[in-house]
Amino acid sequence: MKAVYALYSDPNDVQRAVDGLRKAGIADDDITVISSEPIEDYEFSHRHHETWIHWIAGAGGAIGLALGTGLTSFTQRAWPIPTGNMPIVAWWPNLIIMFEMTMLGAIVATVITVLVAARIPTRAPKMYDPEVADGKILVGVENPSEGSASAIERALMSPGVARLKTIQL
């Protein structure tokens, strides 16, 4: 398993490289761009924009709400103990517990989703270069198909490339 990538300093060069790879027939999902900070102003950052995370957070909240409602009303009915002239299933206080469980559900669902969607932590070796930590931006293709390796290298050899590498993962 190998990966071909190049390191750039200027995001404009990165955009050119990505466009070049697309012209060389590489699918968008196979092009990986790695940087040490999110670079919002360029088109290459806006791929993979669609996300289900908002819906999942909402679903997590709904589950939390159900849990909170169940926990309070079920346990209050399981052993009904009268207190202070209040009803056995007291909705005003139960609302507070239901609210907290809803928010907890939404938060936990969000975090789990982000860990899964970002594929972290991951076991498989992945393409990476420590120079990214110095501010370089990596553009590359993991597992290129046999014939495309030279086309990829040509696309990546745009002006401004700091280094071109082929590595074994």
Added chain:
Amino acid sequence: MNEALAQRISSDLLRPVMTTTWRFWLLVAFLGSIVAMGLGTWFYQMYMGFGVTGINMPVYWAFYITNFVFWIGISHAGTLISAILRLVNAGWRRPVTRCAEVITVFALMIGALFPIIHLGRPWLFFWLVPYPSERLIWPNFRSPLVWDFFAINTYLTGSLLFLLLPMIPDFALVRDKTTGWRRKLYGVLALRWRGTTKQWHRLESAMQIMAIAIIPVAVSVHTIVSFDFSMAPVPMWHSTIFGPYFVAGAIFSGIAALILAMAALRKVLHLEDYLHPVHFQNLGKLLLMMSLLWSYFVFAERLTAWYGNESAEVEALLATQKGSFAPLFWTMVVCNFVVPFVILSLRKLRTITGCVVASSTVLVGMWLERFLIVVPSLSHKHLPYTWGHYRPQPVEIMITISTFAAMMLLYTLFAKLVPIISIWELKVGEHPAAAESTAELREHALWKANP
């Protein structure tokens, strides 16, 4: 961005993590010994019986509950700064977010300890956890203390995750820049983060959702803490204003704590290039605004009590304004209103030093405010025969002091293990918003297809 600048930011902000001086160890030893004494004092209290405190009939809650409310209040620093400023996209928040979120997490942990410390039988605190017990009994969900349990745990979980998620890219940075045991440790903590565009998107979406979710949780937490008081028919407690009043007070004390933490970090870690006077001025203006808001709530509450002429309530009110608690009350007014108003409304005085002075007085004043909510009301309930007074005992004072030391210790240890300023977020802010590249973005065919 300019590579040299990026490298300089990295090395500056990683320096406290990478290099350790004897000063660090001395500070840790000093703070650690105070914390150890506090723990010892707590065990002494559990062994000898709760009577070693100053609690009596009728003042059954005093220092520990004051501290509980105080620390939970401090914990609202992070939420305001991180979440609200993140949502309104205020750029000046960037160097400040992690400092604030750390305060939140540690203040919550310390605050959550106090309901256990104040219990008569603290070894049974787990009965507040809703689990199917062999006694077939569940917690009483009508009790504000059970609401506290849920609210604080939700907030702690949320804040912890809110703090940890953006730390992942910084852990990756430390991993890449170190060797040896550090590389292994931070490699594990970084969860194999690489920084692909997909990962950044997911992270930022999650942060957005968390920021939206954590604000109502934070508001609910201190409201629920205020319900510990307002649900009881105690004079000056049973007031509908308590929810908003406490939330305003919490944000107020939280900002003060944040200013102090930032000033300390700036001095000790030499972060003058990252924490600028404008950050302190902006926070100082927020502190002034919260001081005015707090004063408004206090005025509204006291005017209503005085005007309403309900005998028990008036007694409790006068105990603070003219009676034995008057010196503390007027100190609180000076600390929370007069000093911050003078210092923070005059631009010449709104310097870093000015903000630090104002914040220190606010922390003192807000601690006193919690005390003056809890104790005078309990000393003056409805039957005059049962009026009493309270004197703090050494046990309570020692434990109080040790929690301040614990906060500073936890903060020091954190700043040693994690870059206290979020490096990647700072770099994003420094990124010159290149006008041409934005135009180029809009011209790109794919962007036009899916804006």
Added chain:
Amino acid sequence: MPHRWGMAVDLDRCTGCGACVTACHAENNIPTVGDAQAARGRAMHWIRVERYWEGEYPDVALKFRPVMCQQCDAAPCEPVCPTYASHHTDEGLNAQIYNRCIGTRYCANACPYNVRFFDFFHPQWPKPLDAQLNPDVSVREVGVMEKCTFCVQRIHAAAIDAKAANRELKDGEIQPACVQSCSARALVFGDLNDPDSEVSKLSRSDRGHKLLDDLGTLPKVTYLNRLQA
């Protein structure tokens, strides 16, 4: 018809002698805390005689009011207990389950009558005082709340006797320790659900008032005014 236990206190008869306080200590295994702790406000008198001075010398009047747990029907101490240690029984009593209490002391703060007490230290009865402990009542440990129970042990004992003898409880058969020891017979105990019981009649008296009844706690102790100030 279930019972609903209540009390009436005739302030016109009360002399402030304090026999009720002593009897309650003896019956319910309440420790004496010593003068140092009492000076710090930790005395545990489940029933206490409140003493108020009115007027200026020489027109001073001394008023006594025995105050014990009012067993409120809408007790503010009950919903706030996180572990259900304080709850309402179906005979109208506010029960305190010592084993469930974790000592948050919220109930004591919520009680407007301040009739709830906390065990600050482990109760001690130096020998031979431990020989006089009542075996029908538990001894509480440090860190729990306790308060007047209307001598629930006596209520249960009488109920068991009545059931064994296959008869109903008679009015006046159950006497809590304070009621039994009151030399002026100022304290009356009985079933408020029985319209003919003495306590029912007294609770309907013209002289009757409830303590702090504007707070909405629905106390079950009726105080009868003094006939002359």
